[in-house]
Amino acid sequence: MTTATTPPTAAPATRRRLPGSASMVPVVAPLVLLLLVAALGPLLAPYSPIDVVAAPDQPPSTQHWFGTDIYGLDVFSRVIAATRNDLVVGLVAALLATVIGVGVGLFTGTNESRGGVPGSVARGVTRGLDLFDALPQIVVGLVLLAFFGRNLLTLSVVCGLLMVPTQARVVRTEVLRVRREAYLESARLSGESERGLLLRHMLPNSTWPALENASYIFGVAVTVAAGLGFLGVGLPPPTPEWGAMIADGATAASAGRWWSSLFPCLALAVTVIAFSNLAHQYLRRR
Amino acid sequence: MPGDVGLRAANAVEVADLRVRYRTPDGWFTAVSDFSLTVSSGQRVAIVGESGSGKSSVCMALAGLLPLGAAVEATTARIIETDLTARPTRAIPYQVPGVSVVFQNAMNALDPVWTVGSQLGTAIRGRGATSRARARVLAGEWLERVGIRDPARVLRARPYELSGGMRQRVMIAIALCSQPELLIADEPTSALDVTLSVDLLELITSLTADLGTTLLMITHDIGLCRAYSDRVVVMHRGRVVEQGDTEQVLAAPSADYTAALLACAPSLGQLNDHRLTTMVGVS
Amino acid sequence: MIARLWRSQRWWIQRVALLPVHLFLFAIAVFFLVRLIPGDPVLIIAGSDDLTADQYERIEVLLGLSGSLWHQLMVFLGRVVTLDLGRSLIDGQDVQEQIAWRLPATIEIALIAMVIAIAVTLLLCIFAMLHPHNPVARFAAFYARSAGAIPDFVLGVAGILVFYTVLGWAAAPTGRYDAGLRPAPRTTGFPFLDALLSSDTVLLSSMLAHLWLPVLVLVVGSAPTIMKVLQRSIEHAVDDEATLFRIASGVPRHVVIVSVLRRASPTMVTMCGQLFGFLLGGAVIIEQLFAIPGMGQYAVQAVGRADFLALQAFLLTVAACVLVVFLIVDLVNMTLDPRRRPGVMVEGNA
Numbered sequence: 001m002t003t004a005t006t007p008p009t010a011a012p013a014t015r016r017r018l019p020g021s022a023s024m025v026p027v028v029a030p031l032v033l034l035l036l037v038a039a040l041g042p043l044l045a046p047y048s049p050i051d052v053v054a055a056p057d058q059p060p061s062t063q064h065w066f067g068t069d070i071y072g073l074d075v076f077s078r079v080i081a082a083t084r085n086d087l088v089v090g091l092v093a094a095l096l097a098t099v100i101g102v103g104v105g106l107f108t109g110t111n112e113s114r115g116g117v118p119g120s121v122a123r124g125v126t127r128g129l130d131l132f133d134a135l136p137q138i139v140v141g142l143v144l145l146a147f148f149g150r151n152l153l154t155l156s157v158v159c160g161l162l163m164v165p166t167q168a169r170v171v172r173t174e175v176l177r178v179r180r181e182a183y184l185e186s187a188r189l190s191g192e193s194e195r196g197l198l199l200r201h202m203l204p205n206s207t208w209p210a211l212e213n214a215s216y217i218f219g220v221a222v223t224v225a226a227g228l229g230f231l232g233v234g235l236p237p238p239t240p241e242w243g244a245m246i247a248d249g250a251t252a253a254s255a256g257r258w259w260s261s262l263f264p265c266l267a268l269a270v271t272v273i274a275f276s277n278l279a280h281q282y283l284r285r286r
Numbered sequence: 287m288p289g290d291v292g293l294r295a296a297n298a299v300e301v302a303d304l305r306v307r308y309r310t311p312d313g314w315f316t317a318v319s320d321f322s323l324t325v326s327s328g329q330r331v332a333i334v335g336e337s338g339s340g341k342s343s344v345c346m347a348l349a350g351l352l353p354l355g356a357a358v359e360a361t362t363a364r365i366i367e368t369d370l371t372a373r374p375t376r377a378i379p380y381q382v383p384g385v386s387v388v389f390q391n392a393m394n395a396l397d398p399v400w401t402v403g404s405q406l407g408t409a410i411r412g413r414g415a416t417s418r419a420r421a422r423v424l425a426g427e428w429l430e431r432v433g434i435r436d437p438a439r440v441l442r443a444r445p446y447e448l449s450g451g452m453r454q455r456v457m458i459a460i461a462l463c464s465q466p467e468l469l470i471a472d473e474p475t476s477a478l479d480v481t482l483s484v485d486l487l488e489l490i491t492s493l494t495a496d497l498g499t500t501l502l503m504i505t506h507d508i509g510l511c512r513a514y515s516d517r518v519v520v521m522h523r524g525r526v527v528e529q530g531d532t533e534q535v536l537a538a539p540s541a542d543y544t545a546a547l548l549a550c551a552p553s554l555g556q557l558n559d560h561r562l563t564t565m566v567g568v569s
Numbered sequence: 570m571i572a573r574l575w576r577s578q579r580w581w582i583q584r585v586a587l588l589p590v591h592l593f594l595f596a597i598a599v600f601f602l603v604r605l606i607p608g609d610p611v612l613i614i615a616g617s618d619d620l621t622a623d624q625y626e627r628i629e630v631l632l633g634l635s636g637s638l639w640h641q642l643m644v645f646l647g648r649v650v651t652l653d654l655g656r657s658l659i660d661g662q663d664v665q666e667q668i669a670w671r672l673p674a675t676i677e678i679a680l681i682a683m684v685i686a687i688a689v690t691l692l693l694c695i696f697a698m699l700h701p702h703n704p705v706a707r708f709a710a711f712y713a714r715s716a717g718a719i720p721d722f723v724l725g726v727a728g729i730l731v732f733y734t735v736l737g738w739a740a741a742p743t744g745r746y747d748a749g750l751r752p753a754p755r756t757t758g759f760p761f762l763d764a765l766l767s768s769d770t771v772l773l774s775s776m777l778a779h780l781w782l783p784v785l786v787l788v789v790g791s792a793p794t795i796m797k798v799l800q801r802s803i804e805h806a807v808d809d810e811a812t813l814f815r816i817a818s819g820v821p822r823h824v825v826i827v828s829v830l831r832r833a834s835p836t837m838v839t840m841c842g843q844l845f846g847f848l849l850g851g852a853v854i855i856e857q858l859f860a861i862p863g864m865g866q867y868a869v870q871a872v873g874r875a876d877f878l879a880l881q882a883f884l885l886t887v888a889a890c891v892l893v894v895f896l897i898v899d900l901v902n903m904t905l906d907p908r909r910r911p912g913v914m915v916e917g918n919a
């Protein structure tokens with residue numbers, strides 16, 4: 001609402017203007033690096049990530065850049081190998097959440113105000129998603145993994161499912177907003193069917209926010225997976241995964257041996273920040 | 287009370303070279319410049335202009351209600367007893383003592399979750415001189431004074447339970463119950479239909495006359511000024527285009543802009559159906 | 570007279586009545602979820618592969634897995650209503666007994682953290698509202714924006730490293746109190762509350778020493794969730810015409826501030842529902858990290874044992890807690906802002 005004191009805003013920037021190449025480098029570079037590490041994993045690791053190669057609890061040295069953990073595994077190799085696992089979880093989860101979320105969001109957004117069966121179903125789905133979203137993700141993830149198996153596939157799928165309500169909500173909001181505009185337009189235009197307008201304008205307009213949100217979803221999914229790994233209910237040991245590594249190193253950290261926890265922490269932080277930065281840059285350009 | 291008028295300062299408002307600027311991402315934006323105005327106690331002044339003329343910024347500046355991102359500068363800016371230029375800006379503004387404001391839309395101005403009785407009561411008690419019980423009685427009296435026939439029910443009601451006209455009257459009651467020296471009305475009737483507007487303006491002008499309150503009215507409708515103001519100030523793009531006694535200005539406008547406003551604006555004052563004249567940009 | 574009472578009280582009665590409906594719906598969802606697990610549910614829940622036909626049948630009936638799907642659903646819902654969550658076939662313990670003593674412990678930590686988080690949020694936001702350019706206010710804004718950036722477990726490990734290993738201010742992360750101390754007698758079931766009531770100062774001080782760091786980690790990790798929301802709400806409320814009108818009407822300062830806060834709080838209160846869910850999840854992690862016995866520990870152990878009955882009960886219990894919190898949140902909001910009550914007609918544009 002406008003008050004007497006609101007200053008006039010500058011002309012709104014054009015939507016979805018793609019960012020210039022120069023300013024994208026600091027955002028894209030870490031992502032490319034991460035993807036390279038994930039892809040080339042085994043080739044870059046000096047030691048095997050799952051075999052004991054040295055005495056446990058060695059501080060970082062020239063032989064073991066990140067030191068060794070409580071079992072005698074090389075931390076550097078494990079961090080590198082875990083990149084592949086955690087990134088796969090993030091990517092699959094983001095993809096799954098976006099695809100399903102867009103579908104559900106479109107359905108609820110278009111049907112919520114209708115009467116009859118589709119209307120009630122749509123409203124029920126929205127309410128159900130809100131309640132599902134309220135449950136702690138770690139709790140739901142924990143139970144689902146226990147029920148359906150602890151492997152990379154189920155971990156990715158579960159994390160993806162946990163993120164569906166967020167994407168569905170984003171798309172639904174956008175659909176509701178665009179619908180109001182679409183009706184105005186179709187009232188002005190003549191001979192344009194409402195359905196055609198909705199399909200041609202609404203679909204692309206409503207899904208864009210979900211795509212922008214996908215990189216933020218990636219970060220959240222990786223964090224949840226790391227949390228599950230931390231609890232020891234994620235991928236079975238000795239599969240390298242950042243969360244599990246942080247847990248292994250936790251007791252050592254409380255005794256002052258910081259390296260086996262710190263490096264996976266840093267790797268996790270870099271990944272999450274890099275991907276949410278991507279989302280930030282996109283959002284800022286709108 | 288009418289007898290008090292003589293005891294008040296001769297001039298309620300003395301402003302010279304007022305400038306209001308807002309900080310925006312692209313730098314400073316000047317909303318008002320070279321605004322000067324002197325209003326003697328008890329006068330009724332109308333500030334007229336179209337949207338974007340800066341009239342609302344003036345109004346908020348004089349009431350001391352501008353947000354942190356605004357800068358107010360002036361050679362002189364005395365409102366009742368307060369020197370505006372000497373006031374520090376706060377995140378949440380302080381009231382300029384003796385000044386009350388009435389807004390365009392009571393639905394936005396009234397607090398949605400408190401009852402009318404609670405809002406009116408706290409306004410009456412002000413800094414704490416009156417007791418709660420006495421304030422409740424006074425609240426009922428004030429509601430009757432603004433023309434509400436069932437004060438007991440309205441006191442218990444919340445703003446969204448009332449009609450638009452009643453809400454506006456409640457807002458006037460709250461603004462005037464502290465018996466301010468100056469009432470600033472920011473487009474008080476722009477959101478109402480014709481009959482309600484006339485009633486409301488009659489109410490405002492008669493109450494302010496009773497209390498000896500100076501009235502500063504912001505409006506985009508130049509026709510209203512004829513009936514409800516002694517002096518008129520015409521603003522355009524942040525500057526004063528013309529000011530003077532209402533009769534003189536409306537009868538013989540010296541600025542082209544004023545003439546154009548008179549010609550094209552349909553208003554309460556004009557009951558003939560002219561065709562609307564288009565306004566070409568006048569600087 | 571009854572009709573008028575009903576009309577004025579209808580709003581909260583309606584909302585309270587929704588709770589069992591939601592619980593039921595969730596229970597049905599869990600029922601079907603368990604049916605989705607690949608494999609024979611009897612064998613899975615019993616935890617072993619070789620059973621005689623007799624044993625199989627007996628266990629089937631015990632678990633409520635015999636008969637048609639409809640019959641199974643009725644048995645399941647009946648048991649949920651009577652809080653009969655079964656006896657774990659893995660470790661032979663009554664599930665509801667375990668939950669009964671662990672749940673209050675976990676909820677206690679989550680509630681303490683929630684109260685502190687809300688208090689800290691209110692204080693910082695009110696301060697930032699009055700002094701927006703103060704460095705403290707700027708820090709609060711930055712902190713609020715970082716919501717969710719650092720996961721709970723990282724904060725926990727970092728916290729232990731800094732406050733226990735390096736500074737030695739916190740007790741060792743080895744449980745709720747020092748080994749060797751006896752717990753307080755069970756009066757309420759909430760460990761800290763019981764310790765307070767029993768005025769056992771040794772136990773109490775040991776508990777404080779052990780609990781302040783985990784609670785701090787929970788608060789620091791979750792406060793941004795509500796702080797971000799409240800800050801934005803307050804910004805909007807301050808710029809609102811209603812605030813300006815209040816100021817111009819000459820009321821005392823504190824009336825203006827209370828008016829701003831009451832208009833700004835509903836969004837934060839709604840967020841508190843999410844906050845509690847967040848804290849329950851965080852409590853699971855914190856319990857692992859600090860070796861505090863509670864629901865989190867129970868769930869993690871159940872995963873290790875593949876104890877599906879326990880996990881099913883765990884999920885139902887957590888959902889029930891979250892739904893109850895949502896009910897409270899809704900009721901508080903409807904009290905704060907009467908326009909949110911069902912059946913209220915609001916004319917015109919708000």
